[in-house]
Each structure stands twice: as C-alpha cells, then as structure tokens.
Amino acid sequence: MQANPYGLESLWIQGDLITKGVTTILVVMSIASWYVIVTKALxxxxxxRASHAAGHAFWDTTNLTEGVATLGTNNPFSDIAHAGITAMRHHAAHKGHLHDQLLVSDWVTMSLRQAIDETSGKLQAGMAVLASVGSTAPFVGLLGTVWGIYHALVSIGTSGQASIDKVAGPVGEALIMTALGLAVAIPATFGYNALVRSNKSTIAKLNKFGFDLHALFITGARSCSTEIVGDNGAKIVAVRST
Structure with a gap:
C-alpha cells in the first residue's frame, strides 16, 4: 500500500528544521496539557469522595477521632480537620502565653484558613500550563502555516507555474500545522475551564467544612444555616448549632 504523500509521516520526513521544530513544540504542549488534565481530574x-465523607459520614460519628478517620488521608478535608485539632491542642498547651494575645476562636480561624489556602494553591498548580497552551498553541500552529505558505510561494516562483503538484505539498503542510495547533489548543481550553469550575466548587466545600469545624471546636456543635423570610419579604440567614 502506497504511503500518503501529504500525510503526517511525509510532513515529518520532508519538513525542514522549522517545520519539525514547530511540530515537536506542539506535541510537547499536547502531552503537557493532557498530563495536567488527567492528573487534576483524578x-x-x-x-x-472526601467531600462527600466530610458532608455526611464525618458528622454521623460519635466523636472527633472517629470523624477524622472517616475522612481518610491525603486529602484537603483531612488536612483541615488535623489543622484545627492541632490548633486547639497548641492553644491549650500554651494558654498562659497565648490567651492574652489571641483568642482561641481567632487562632483556630487562622489555622483553618491557612490549611484552606494551601489546598487552594495545590488546586491551582498546573493551571498555568493549560492556560498557556490554550492561548499560544494556535499561534504556534500559525507559524507552521505561514511557513508552509511560504514554501508554496517559493515552489511557484522557482517553477514558474502554479501547478497543483508544485503547491499541494506546501499547502497541505500549512493546513496540517493549522489543524495541529487547534487540536492542541481546544482540549487545553476546555480542560482549563472545566477544572476552574471544579476547583471553585471544591474550595466552596472546603470553606463550608472549615466553617462547620470552627463552630464545632469553639461551641462543641456543628453550625447550620436556615433561611427566614421577614415581614418585608427579605431573606434573613440565621445560624444555629446542632
């Protein structure tokens, strides 16, 4: 079976240094973006799964130790719970040094906030790669497109005629470069948008869990919010403990 003279294999074999360089860059960008997408999705x-346990199983246990065990390990919800427990123990152990400077509520709040901020930073790791690939891959492909069109014009100029056999190869090279740039940029862009939405949802759940933990450590009960409609129709959010 005869190989396609205008396929990817022929493009690589017949391409010059710039064509091969652009193709290599696009392949590396594609591998990097898919690696980020897959690892962040996992x-x-x-x-x-941890957020489901934090919203249900954790609060169905009879004590804090059992609750923390339901969260598992190596996840932000477990890290936040341990950060709160550590903060409470540290404040109690150094009460004589800390009670005049910082209330236990403020100390726990800062510890929980620091744990949430660390998780937020981990969630953002790799997002810059997707943003960069999604915004630059089309232009990298465009560079290959312009170079292919240049080759087509050179072929026309050297041959003196614009026959299809003279321009088909370079024009095909240009179109392939355009397609490669889009094939790299589109998944990176969609992946970036999907991960941003998921990150926002995860951070919102972390903040909610941290707020409930703060109430548990300070008051001994989980806080729950209830909407009450006033006489003027306005909604008032009341916080109660359970």
Whole structure:
C-alpha cells in the first residue's frame, strides 16, 4: 500500500528544521496539557469522595477521632480537620502565653484558613500550563502555516507555474500545522475551564467544612444555616448549632 504523500509521516520526513521544530513544540504542549488534565481530574475525583465523607459520614460519628478517620488521608478535608485539632491542642498547651494575645476562636480561624489556602494553591498548580497552551498553541500552529505558505510561494516562483503538484505539498503542510495547533489548543481550553469550575466548587466545600469545624471546636456543635423570610419579604440567614 502506497504511503500518503501529504500525510503526517511525509510532513515529518520532508519538513525542514522549522517545520519539525514547530511540530515537536506542539506535541510537547499536547502531552503537557493532557498530563495536567488527567492528573487534576483524578485529584478532583478523590477530593469529591472526601467531600462527600466530610458532608455526611464525618458528622454521623460519635466523636472527633472517629470523624477524622472517616475522612481518610491525603486529602484537603483531612488536612483541615488535623489543622484545627492541632490548633486547639497548641492553644491549650500554651494558654498562659497565648490567651492574652489571641483568642482561641481567632487562632483556630487562622489555622483553618491557612490549611484552606494551601489546598487552594495545590488546586491551582498546573493551571498555568493549560492556560498557556490554550492561548499560544494556535499561534504556534500559525507559524507552521505561514511557513508552509511560504514554501508554496517559493515552489511557484522557482517553477514558474502554479501547478497543483508544485503547491499541494506546501499547502497541505500549512493546513496540517493549522489543524495541529487547534487540536492542541481546544482540549487545553476546555480542560482549563472545566477544572476552574471544579476547583471553585471544591474550595466552596472546603470553606463550608472549615466553617462547620470552627463552630464545632469553639461551641462543641456543628453550625447550620436556615433561611427566614421577614415581614418585608427579605431573606434573613440565621445560624444555629446542632
């Protein structure tokens, strides 16, 4: 079976240094973006399981030790719970040094906030790669497109005629470069948008869990919000403990 003279294999064999360089860059960008997409998706999937435990199983236990055990390990919800427990123990152990400077509520709040911020930083790791690939890959492909069109014009100029056999190869090279740039940029862009939405949802759940933990450590009960409609129709959010 005869190989396609205008396929990817022929493009690589017949291409010059710039063509091969552009193709290599696009392949590397594609591998990097897919690596980030897959690893972040698996990370968010494990966080989703942990968030379910933090919203249900944790609060169905009879004591804090059992509750922390339901969260598992190596997830932000477990890290936040341990951060709160450590903060409470540290404040109690150094009460004589800390009570005049910082209330236990403020100390726990800062510890929980620091744990949430660390998780937020981990969630953002790799997102810059997707943003960069999604915004630059089309232009990298465009460079290959312009170079292919240049080759087509050179072929026309050297041959003196614009026959199809003279321009088909370079024009095909240009179109392939355009397609490669889009094939790299589109998944990176969609992946970035999907991961941003998932990250926001995860951070919102972390903040909610941290707020409930703060109430548990300070008051001994989980806080729950209830909407009450006033006489003027306005909604008032009341916080109660359970």
């Amino acid at each position: 990370q968010l999937l494990s966080y989703r």
